[in-house]
Amino acid sequence: MCKKLIHLVSFVLMVSQACNAIEVARWDFEETSGTTATDQSGLYVATLGGSDTLDVNGRFGSGIDFGGDDGAVVDAAGSEAFRFTEDFTIALWVKSDVEFAAHTRFIDISATTGGLQDSYRLFTHSGDNTDNFKFMSRQDGSNTQNIHTRDMPAGTWIMLVLRHDLDGDVTMNVLQDGDSVDTAFVAANSESWPTAGPIVHAEGELKLGRKVEGGRKFDGQMDALAFYDEVLTDDQVARIFHTSGSLEYPLASVPDPADGAILEATWVNLAWRTGDYAVSHDLYFGTGLDDVNDGAEGAFVGNLAETSGILGLPGFHYPDGLVPGTTYYWRVDEVNDADPNSPWKGPVWSFSIPPKNAYNLDPVDGARFVDPNVGLAWTGGFGAKLHHIYFGDNFDDVNDGTGDTYKGALADPAYTPGTLELDKTYYWRIDEFDGAGMNKGSVQNFQTFPEVQIAITDPNLVGWWKLDEGLGSVAVVDSSGYGRHGNVIGDSQWIDGYDGDALAFDGVGYIQMKDYKGVLGMHAFSVSIWLKTSTIAIQELIWWGTQSGGQRVEFRIHSNGHIRMGNGSGQVEGLTDVTDGQWHHVTVTVAENATNSSSHIRIYIDGEDDTLESTDEDAFDITSGLDLTIGWRPSQGDRAIHGSIDDVRIFDKVLTQTEVEQIMRIDLLLAWKPGPANGSTPDIENATPLIWSPGDMASQHDIYFGTDKDAVKEADTSTADIYRARQSGTSYMPPEGVEWGGGPYYWRIDENNTDGTVTKGRVWSFSVTDFILIDDFEAYDANDNQIWYAWHDGLGYGAPGVDPYFAGNGTGAAVGDETTASYTEETIVNGG
Known part of the structure; x- marks a missing residue:
């Protein structure tokens, strides 16, 4: 259905070809700084509150991060445009940092006092279904509720779509990042109910990430929020899934094979969704990313009338077939000679054809500190029917297939050699049979975990991971003497650390202890760590316990760069931003029978108390659950650290500040x-x-x-x-x-x-700068350390002959005066 809302005609931004739907407003949240976000029309401004920021990775570019505090508010005058009486569609992307709580608000527009005068709200359900998307609308004193049944996992980007057809149905969609979304997928995902009638107007503001009158706050990220004055079609919903909410999209999109796909074939039929204005399509294809991106002569396939192209078969480009073990890149430029903006250069996509040999071998070649009960695994080569495995402790025997190294032909790509000796090097090889011949693999090796005998010298030091194992190590040794060793999971790099080696993570790797559950119950504990990161995002440093609030330890960097220690029901926060790319020593201490209050929890940065004073009576009662992890939150599989970690210690007591300073030094004999x-x-x-x-x-x-x-x-x-x-x-x-x-x-x-x-x-x-810093102005405030006082500019102060005294210089400046609204300039005074 395509009906216009007459009072919104003046806000036309862009028009869809399929249904003349109008974007009333669309926020891309690309500002990356500041406290306001303006929609694409420039008419509507969302003002952030609390610790909300605009400098986080969104689903498309940047996004808005709600810290679970005040949420964002669209000004009341602008909110009039969002009080729909007929047809409309709302679409947005969200990713929660925590498990969804009951009635968590994404969108809320209503009277200031709430109640039966509410217009509509998009939020989560309650009870056992707090991870379901819910829509509620008010009609003449009654309310209608609709709930989509697809679960919304925390830590995943989710697109929520609400389509309200006054003469038909309310239709909801819950689409996840990674879904292969096309028109048919949207139709299958849709859940609908009869519309109850027009929504009653109210005088409230449009609120994002919170309830109108406060509470029910969202802790996570939002991106690509859009309001439309029509009911979008399934095809349009599929379109905005790929285009950050824009109904107009001139580029080729929705590649098939999907970008980054693994293709088990030596030919391909490339296909894509056409751009809005395309008459024909220039296709580029090859094995060189730069060649395809730059449109090199050898990469140009041709100008096509259809939205598909076959390669790798006789009579087509690459007639001898595509090559296993190769990554191919391709690009489609949309062409319309009648349009001056043509051609529209498309993004570069890729797919890979697996090699004929086994790949993704685990453990990796040269791995050290491997569990003696390791299971070998790999991904079968292209077309592999059987996997022939050779295993032993002698390179030549495994390479030649002699002795008893041949372990048989396997249907599945996995083999368990049994318990191996400690501190020993083993060799293995996988030959792949593809039905036509044998593809011999290269010999791999790994070294098992060494024999570790470390005496307990401090019974309160219950875990100490120096992270000095070095290149190739896939495990870390506990130097406390308690034997709580851990595995290095995912992608990470051994680097020079603060002291010896360290592990650098890029957001997908972490350390998981072997059956160590951390300090439990209401017992006191302390945690210390050396870290270095320049990423401002929520990053878990150390986690243990269960998913339930109050029963876990969350030691992390928050989205403002400050340290937080909490139990899932609250937290204590530090004062210093540690995301400056420098090494910092961070220690937190938690008292026995602690609550989330600064009287029980202290945070130290580089040996100095950095705790923000606060009170929260939610108590710690840590329960045995998932294994302790470093650099990742296992309960939701997210919040991985982007940075480096060194020398991690856990104590089952509260450290004094003197002890913190000594631990920070690591070796007391060092300068x-x-x-x-x-x-x-x-x-x-x-x-x-x-x-x-x-x-x-x-x-x-x-x-x-x-x-x-x-x-x-x-x-x-x-x-x-x-x-x-x-x-x-x-x-x-x-x-x-x-x-x-x-x-x-x-x-x-x-x-x-x-x-x-x-x-x-x-x-x-x-290193030395190529400038001299006069004043960074970070220390000034509107109280006892004001700019005009320090710089002798503007107002005078004191009495003649009595220090301190300044007569004033007649400029009239009063920036920083406690009677002014701001203590710094808010505009450029003298550009240049």
Whole structure:
């Protein structure tokens, strides 16, 4: 049905070819900063509240992150446009950071006081169905409720669509990221009920992520929110699933095979959804991403009239067939010679044809610290019918298939060799039979977990993962003596850490302990970790317990970059943003019988108390559940860390601040607290001298300095130019100085101890800026440290002859005065 709302005609933004539906408003949330988000028409502004931010990854580009606080509000005047009396459609994407609670609000427009004057709301259901999408509307004092039955998992992008046909049905869709959405899929996913009638107007504002009068707040991300003045067709819903809500889309879309697909064939029939204005289609195809993206001559297949193209068969391009073990790239440019905007360059898509050999072998070649009860697994090669496996402890035997290394032909790509010896190297090979011949695989190797015998020296230290295992390791050793070792899951990289090695994660890897459930019940505990990240997003550092509120430990970075410690029912937060790309030591302590209150929970950043004072009476009662994880939230499979982690410790007691400072140092004999800070970029006035704090037994200090990291790391006292001096003081000025914009510079302090030993120091680094920072203005406020007072600009203060006194300079400036609404300028005063 395509009916117009007369009072919205002036807000026409763009028109669909299939049904002349009008976008009343569409928010892409691409601002990435600030506290307001404007829709594509420029007419409607959503104002964020609380800790809501616009700098998170959305379903398309950036999105809005609701911290479970105040939500966003569209101004009351603009809200008039969203009080539909006839047909309309609402579509939005959401991803929850937590399990959905009953009646969690996504969209709410109603009278300020709620009640039976509500217009409509989109939210979650209740009871056992809190993960179901619900729509409620009010008609003349009664209400109608409709509920879609598809579950909405937390941590997954979900598209919610509500279509309201005044003369027909209310239709709802719940579509997930990863669905193969086309018109037929939308139709099969639709659930409908008869429309109850027109929705009564109300005077309230449009609220996003919260109930009108507060509460029922959404904790998660939202993206691509759009309102339309017509009932979209199934085809249009499929379209906006792929186009961030826009009904107008000139590009080719919905590729088949899907982008990134694995194709088990040596030919392909490429297909796509045509752009809105296309008359013909330029197809590009090849094995080089750059060639296809740049439209290189060899990549051009031709201009096609149809929205499909066959390749890899006789009589077509690539007549000899596509090659197994190859990734192919393709692109479709939409062409209409009558339109000056033509052609419309399409995105580059890809698909891969598997190799004939086994691939995705697990453990990976060269893996170390492998569980002795490991199961071998792989993905079968292209066309494989049987998998012939060879396994043993001698490379030549496995390579030649001699001895007893042949273990048989398997139908499934998995093999369990039984319990293996500790600290031993094993070899294995998979040959794939495809019905026509045998494809011999290469020999792989792995080393099992070493024999670990570590004495318990501190009974309160119940877990200590130094993360020094290094390249190839797929497990981590517990150095506490309790034997709580862990596995490295997913993609990660061993790197140089704060102390020794560290693990770097890119959002898909984590560490999972083997049957260790963490400190349980209402027992006191402390957790410490070295971390480095520049990603501002919710990132789980350490998690254990169950999914139920109050019964789990959530130690994480929040979306504002601050540290949070909570139990799923509340939290205590830190004051400092730790997402500056520098190494930070973070410790949290939780008292016995704790609640989510700062009187029971303290947060330390780099040894300093960083706790935001707060009170929340939700108690900790941690229950044994999922294994403890580092860098990931296992209950929902999300919140993985994007950054590096080093030296993780768990204690079953509350640490004192002095103990926190000692743990932060790791080795008390090392020089520590370097200035400039490790990895920092000071200006030239603050780059020197080099300063540090001495190790606990140091009597003198050997200084190494240079611009070659490896040279500084490996140098000794005989290394000319790098070794500088032995001295008793803890400050050093390089005689050659440092350069403006120079670096990176590397330096090291070895401690000569009172017992005659030498403790080799860590390598630190810094670079020098090509500017001098006058004032970063971060310390000013509207109270006792005001800008105009510090800069002697504008108002005067004090009495003549009595310090402090300033007569004023007559500019009239009052920025920072406590009587003004803001203590900084909000516009550019003097551009340039």
